Amino acid sequence: MKNSRRSLLSTLLRSTAVLATALTLGTAFAQSGKPIRVLVGFPPGGGSDAIARLLSEKLKNELGVSVVVENRPGAGGQIAAQALKAAAPDGTTLFLSHDHTISILPQVVKNPGFDPVHDFVPVGGFATFVNAFAVSGGTPARSFNDYVGWVRTSGSGKGAVGVPAPASTPEFLVKLVGQKYQLDLVAAPYRGSAPMMADMLGNQIAAGVGSVPDFIENHKAGKVRVVAVLGNKRQGAMPDVPTFDELGLKGFDDLPYYGIYAPAGTPQKFVTDFSAALSRVVAIPEVRDQLTGMGLTVGYMTPEQLATRQAAYTEAWSRIIKTSGFVAQ
Incomplete structure (x- = not known):
């Protein structure tokens, strides 16, 4: 009997802790009373847009607030990246992007209007692709x-x-x-x-x-x-x-990636909590299956892991760009 009571008490304590965490998380995002915008640098109907809409729907359920996809197409994601830089770092604006805008574009455009290392904060990654x-x-x-x-x-x-x-x-x-x-x-x-x-x-x-x-x-x-x-x-x-x-065409072993970013200065609690919500979403079998069906290799990356992959991919393509003789325009 004592063991049963102990087990029941343990279960109740765990359930209470989970509920408290969920309520705290929801409150943190709901304080501003504003929906979370997820910027996408390409038009509706493309791969990035479909991925963003799938994740946003599930993140809404995790966070308890509205998560809205906002397409800012143009210049290979440059317009959306500039919009992220200009956004208030209050936890209401994010940027879902793949490698091009983050790792390639700053190397091939003289004045991109943003520096991903200094103007953005990695929130979390969720997939690689080819x-x-x-x-x-x-x-x-x-x-x-x-x-x-x-x-x-x-x-x-x-x-x-x-x-x-x-x-x-x-x-x-x-x-x-x-x-x-x-x-x-x-x-x-x-x-x-x-x-x-x-x-x-x-x-x-x-x-x-x-x-x-x-x-x-x-x-x-x-x-x-x-x-x-x-x-x-x-x-x-x-x-x-x-x-x-x-x-016979070798040298492309560094895989492109998908990640989510916030403006520099975003409170660490927001970054940590949203990244945790992302990790739970990509672990949902339905979500994992849909992303895999889109041709992605699904795998959650912490903010630190995303930053490391971003730096490695940027360096790899720096060598390829220099070898090609391409001059930033």
Whole structure:
């Protein structure tokens, strides 16, 4: 009997502690009476937008406050990043971004209007992913080698390849592919993956490079064909697609990442509490399955781990950018 009472008391104490933590967390975010804005640097309909809306819905339940996605498309996420820098550091504004805006853009734009190291605070990461090369349904290519042969025969070695943003990882990949296969490939920059995909679906452009989440649904539907992915490991969402490592294009082992950031000066309690909520959300089997289905490799990163990955990826691409001869514009 005593053991039963002891067990019951222990259970009640744990339940009370959990409830108290939840109430404290909810109160911390609800004090301002304002919803949390999650800025996204690309238009609705793209991979980043879909990911942000999935996470925001679940975070709302965790935090007990409204979490609203706000699209600020343009300049490869630069506009959204500048909006984050200008936002009050009061815990009501966050920025969901992948590697391009945080690690690449500050190296390829002379005056980006923000410094991610000094102007932002890492809140937490939740996934890595790879970029992919895809062809539109109007091309006869069924493989990457087919595409190379098609460009050589039908385009005299010339071709345009869509990329979601100028001076981005996809644009550098287009240059490297052109160099390796002796093709005159020109990167055609778009304002995000959604308009690029629209042109690919309309056969206005024969190929595009973007993240796996950008292509996954239309690839599964047979509307576009992903013919190669970066890295040295095939993707679980599309196991039949070879890697560029297999095809002989190496040097892309550092995986792009997704993370959430707050303005510099945001109270540490907010950063800690929101990061903890993010860790709980990405542990939900339904969320993990949906993100995996989008082509992501799901894994929570603490603020410190996100900062470390950001620094390593930035350094890796600094070497690639210098080797390419690209000059910041």
